[in-house]
Amino acid sequence: MMQRMARRGGIERHDLRIVAMQPGHLDALHGLSVSIGWPHRRSDWAANLESGQGIVAVDAMDRVHGSAMYFPYRNALSALGMVITHPRLRGSDLFEVLTRAAVERTGGDAAFLNACREDVAVFRDLGAGVGAPVLKIEGLLCRAPAVSGDVRLLRPGEFPGLLRLDQNVYEADRARVLESLESRSQTRVIERGGRIAGFAMRRRFGRGFLIGPLIAEREADAIRLTAALLSGLEGQFIRIDTRREAGPFRQFLSGLGLRARPDALTMAFGRGAATVQGSFALSGHSTG
Template sequence: MVFFPVRQIEIDPFSLTLMPMQQEHLGALHGLSVALGWPHRHADWAANLDSGTGIVAVDEAGRVHGSAMTFSYHRDLSAIGMVIAHPKLARTALFRTLATEALEQSTGAAFLNACQQDVSFYRDLGVRSAAPVFRYEGFLPCGFSLARNVRPFRPQDRPRLHQLDQSGYCADRSRLVATLLEQSETYVIETCGHVTGFAMRRRFGRGHVIGPVIAANETDALSLTTSLMAGLAGQFLRLDTRQTEGSFVGFLAALGFRARPDVTTMTTTNLTFSPEIYAISGHSTG
């Protein structure tokens, strides 16, 4: 668990207090993200606070001007996300202060998904580029059904899901996975009676997002993904992936989903990401 200390900073023309993010800050943060064109709902901010720790910059009148979050995955890895600053302070040191604070409070190695315009900024902080993340999104043109070897998650599958996620990320993300299980429709795929992959779908932004998807191969990843598309014909769907070629992304393109090199994953060390991760859980959590 990360604990952000309370302290004063001077960001011309404001005197701001950095303090731990609380539920009462989420309304203002949601309004700030809407103003910047982010798709996050208030519920999406709340979900992140359930699985991470945040810091906010508040002025003397109690107005929130920015935030940053850290998602600690045991003692060996942290994800940095939800770094946002009020547009009027975009040219001040606030964004840099928030990002630096989150990086300094992270445990072990850290990674983040940076918008393209922020990549050079994070490089200046000593974070290096690792891999692009492509956002596939659009209105699902057709319906799908549950694949033969895919079934809904059962409570007894929980230890295996944690094991698969830990293997994919080389880190213990149990707190995040627990939060996602509460919010998501979750399916698993079985091979010879053993769970070998899983995928989740939850409400997010304009519709639904699928992720994470962790599978042994593209065929299994497609079976999980199409199963989660069941009943969503005509609805808005999003999936974020580091996959750059193969039948998985070919299928998404065939649906007519637009692929955008939305963000770049950046790391503080030479992290590698498992090819078994076909969709990430989110830009902030990885």
């Protein structure tokens, strides 16, 4: 697939090819994201490539000018993300070309993404419907909350139970994404009646730590799981992406000095993704 377009800022015209994202592209992709102010480290890009698949736009010299990623679930639903173009190409249609190509590779029946506010109009023009807002809650943790004794680490052999809860609450099979995230996260669970009733993961990301996904049957459980994962992180930068606009969970985070601001809108192609009651934090901005 090839798209011809003019480069901005006096740079010559190039023929750009859309090719599969490979580990060899990661250095250039990291540099591209830094150029537009994204917090992703190179290792964050590598983790996304481990969890999903991607495409990049390259020129005849194999220089990277843009990307898009997709994260297939097992029930024909996919999350889209990491759609990025070089700032000098924002006036071209490369952003749209990459988005269409990623949607096509998912099968196009059911895909969703969390769109930055400035990109909502572009995705709407491509046929995506607008869903729930996503709030970015972040900041330096001024104090660690008290930790409940009923929260513990995920034990070997318990991952299938975690998946059952996620599938029941999220109504999607995110096994591949969650398996990849769990391998590099601290995962805490709450057990009730001999089964996992809530879980949350914490890992390094960007400027500090990201908590997510966070799935719980009860809001009080979501708070206890978060408190456990925040233990020992006083003074560290924390990020949580959530669709929760109000309630005890949000109040709990505000009380810790973490600020919320509108960050994105969930948008869907085809069946897309429904807002799920038991999800308190996204697995990530891109992975859903």
